[in-house]
Amino acid sequence: MNRFKFLALAVLLSANIASAQPIIPAQQVRAVQQVDGYFVQNIGNLKVTALFDGEFGLPRSDLLRISSEQADQLFAENFVPIDDQNQIVTDFSAFLVQTPTQNILIDAGTAKCFGPTLGHVLENLKHAGIQPEQIDTILITHAHPDHLCGITVDGKMAYPNAKVYLAKQDAEYWTSAHNEAEASHFFKPLFKMTRDALKPYQQAGQLVVFTKTSFNVPNVQLLATPGHTEGHSSYLVDGKNGQKFLGLGDIVHYAAVQFPYPDAIYKPDTDSDRAVLARKNIFEQAYRKKWWIGAAHIAFPGIGHIGENVIGYRWVPAQYRVIK
Template sequence: MSVKLLKPILVALLFSAGTAYAESRTKVQQVDGYFLQPVGNLKVTALFDGELGLPRSDLLGISTEKANQLFAENFVPVNEHNQVVTDFSAYLVQTPTQNILIDAGTAKCFGPSLGHVPENLKKAGVQSEQIDTILITHAHPDHLCGITLNGKMVYPNAKVYLAKADVDYWTSAKNEAKATDFFKPLFKMTRDALKPYQQTGQLIAFTKDSFKVPNVELISTHGHTEGHSSYLVDGLNGQKFLGLGDVVHYAAVQFPYPEASYKPDTHSRRAIAVRKSIFKRASQNQWWIGAAHVAFPGIGHIVKNSKGYQWIPTQYRPDN
């Protein structure tokens, strides 16, 4: 074959290969937003709700320079506003007899980058009608709003458990009137989310003495809100999973420096004391942790080190 004939064929082949490569790149998508983790006889599934930027200015009790150094050393992503990109997750915990959801995500309360728990639950092979128990760590919208969509139950067969202290506070017109502009919208969000469950008697506003859910121990972690609660689920043979809630927001900073606090905490000193206490207990007992605002899947262990504490993320393994 002559060089004159060969040249256009080579050009065509290169163009075809380049086009195919470009098409393959445009078709690639991120994996589905769920992650499976066995914990004893439990099947724990992390459910990605989305991501949002948290302002650096909301991190208190540590110098800006030190915090920024820790964010940089841990390669924490930032958004176009130089805010710390933070993941939002909920956790499905399946025992041999229960389908428990720890927190429920945001639904439409915080914009389009969040609200993906229901779709990721379905991708994980579980229908919303199969959830029988929802344990809400606290009444902030990114944990509570997802139980309801457009005024209707997302989980029609579930009992929703939320600390009475949070129910009372966040449904109070008196507290709403006194709230800052930042918190004021949260009161209506809470009332709207709870309303259909209240109407059918499926909302359980519990106290420390009245909380009763099989296989689950209530751990009071008040501080971030009045009734903030964490839930320790027994997987037998010493294996336990703790749904931590909002004990941690800035993981790169608050694990090594648990005295660093989050500005929206209702009771800052109490939140700091709770963080130190729960880190110590989790480390000593080697509990599995599900942390809502630690990088997805937010499942791992907390261990003591020379500085403070360290987050050890779980390792991916095939689902056998």
């Protein structure tokens, strides 16, 4: 009986103590923030980490070779977010690919080149537990600022131990004073951004300008995918046992439209016809060979597969799984 009295007294005391704790007003509770912007996917012997750079609105008017009515219907059916200017909210991402012996970064984000809604690759890399000094290889898909600017911070190398790889066609085009003078108002600022980003690596001897025949990075196959730019490159990383990961670059900008209708084009493409050809070729190869895909402008994390659709192709996003 004494035992039961003791238990009853303990319960009563604990209830009184609990009721005596101050209640924190709702307005003083820290607001819940979004999780850190990285996502990890094991692919064979690779550890692939998607790194969120931010989001930006792409104009509907830059989507061509498809009617605006049909495009708008696809955006609505796929619940694509729209910003305050009625532009298509588009994610920007880079990808860390870790082999047993390499830390490879495919693209590096925008840094400060495109405004405050972008530029978060470096901080998300650190959130994922990797320091910039650990990156040994940076594969740039093309020399547009949202893929290249992030290699530098305030004029200095953000990744001091990395070699930066860029296709010769893009390196020559986007550093040319002649091309800058001839460029449209839209493209003209990009030339200085490119030169500024590359300069410290060039001075340190850590810029590798490659051709189809000279490209040489262990475990990585170059897939030339020109069209968006002359030197646009995609990178296929071997994860062994039949598992491969393809860093796609800017093969796709408007995923809801360009998967089912790959003939639809993005206005800033350098050569629209070649861009369409590259897109169809890569989609078909990736579908047939079941490659894993990392796409810079598909909804984060932008990792998944390409599947067949009733019309064209479809995006099959990766499923969240616990990493062991």
